Amino acid sequence: MMNEDTIAAISTAVGEGGIAVIRVSGSEAVRETAKLFRSKSNIEEVPSHTVHYGHIVNPSSGEIIEELLVTVMRGPRSFTAEDVVELSTHGGVVAVKRVLELLLKEGTVRIAEPGEFTKRAFLNGRIDLTQAEAVIDLIRSKSDRAFSVAMKQAEGALSRKVKALRHSLVELLAHIEVNIDYPEHDVTEMTNAYICQRSNEAIDEINLLLKTAAEGKILREGIVTAIVGRPNVGKSSLLNALVQENKAIVTEIAGTTRDVIEEFVTIGGIPLRLLDTAGIRETEDVVEKIGVERSRSALADADLILLMLNVSEPLQEDDRLLMEQLRGRQVVILLNKTDLPQAMDTEEIERLFPSDSIIRLSVLQETGLDQLEQVISRMFFSGQLESADLTYVSNVRHITLLGHAKQSLLDAMNATEIGIPIDIVQIDVRIAWEQLGELLGDSVSESLIDQIFSQFCLGK
Structure with missing residues (x-):
């Protein structure tokens, strides 16, 4: 995934404006910027999360390319959890293009792929996959309500509910494991009742999330x-x-x-x-x-x-x-x-x-x-939008995985009712746990990650 490279891209919309921002992320972000940046401060030595005024200078010719502000954010306290530098240039196509071309000229810094900054935030464990997907929803929001829903998801509202569900299923799996390892202490009727109770509680939580799916998808x-x-x-x-x-x-x-x-x-x-x-x-x-x-x-x-x-x-x-x-x-x-x-x-x-x-x-x-x-x-x-504190599910991938997890739990409950051995029932519960983990990105293929982040704009 070339996660060790230092990457750069323009993070603001191309065109005329007050400022334009170039984002640089990676282990060499500060050092590579310092080669071009002339200021009273040496940005390789400045504290994290500080802003510095100066000029970008072509090291070959000594020509001043741009007057700008440079913000230094050292990992892991940054969006990507890596060292990040943001260069705030004058707005317009020419100014920002000249600075970016100079950054890329030496070959140590490469241009970022679409969504690669957010992908790195996910791969470095700063956010989970639901939060990463919420970033693109924030960008594409067409209404205040849609923006609020995306913001809640970016802050982890859905993640917290799914993690709580997974924790509940882990406790259930642990209970089943104990009864498999020590069958002499197991009371089958009580264990089956416990499996049905905990599975039903998880299904109720999933149903509450799925209930918002139609409205969330519309938003x-x-x-x-x-x-x-x-x-x-x-x-x-x-x-x-x-x-x-x-x-x-x-x-x-x-x-x-x-x-x-x-x-x-x-x-x-x-x-x-x-x-x-x-x-x-x-x-x-x-x-x-x-x-x-x-x-x-x-x-x-x-x-x-x-x-x-x-x-x-x-x-x-x-x-x-x-x-x-x-x-x-x-x-x-x-x-x-x-x-x-x-x-x-x-x-x-x-x-x-x-x-x-x-x-x-x-x-x-x-x-x-x-x-x-x-x-x-x-x-x-139904006549009005739900309350602002409701966690909406709006992503088709999320809806599908929640539906699959619900079905796996229903299969586990049905299996207990017809007397299937408990070690077989455990498989359905574990599948539900894994499907919820896939929703968060705990177990997901590289091709799916690439597909999700390819939808992002360059520089995000």
């Missing part, structure tokens, strides 16, 4: 929400109103939107991945036909569908076809243009869909949007 990834309807009913206007920016072109000409436009928006703390689709209708226009097909594909993949209808016109056959296709899906019916005289008979709509999923609104006058927020919250979060 992490957002609700894929397709805005669909006939051309010119106000879909693009709704997207613009929700994101509060003119992202989609709006005209009176039917078929203006030719492709799927994607934007993230937060409504009442709920992240929505909005897909504004081309108007779905029969058309001979080749380009519009492609847009309609993409709209149908987005419709199939959506978690939530906002079907928009124009109440200032009678119900059309295309409207009826869409409503028929969407029966049984998570749908909110938006009766738009209520600021105009109503020409649509809504009885047919009310027969097909629950009244509490039908909203009358005027995107032009921005009325009814609050009700939309309430309906979405009720559909996906």
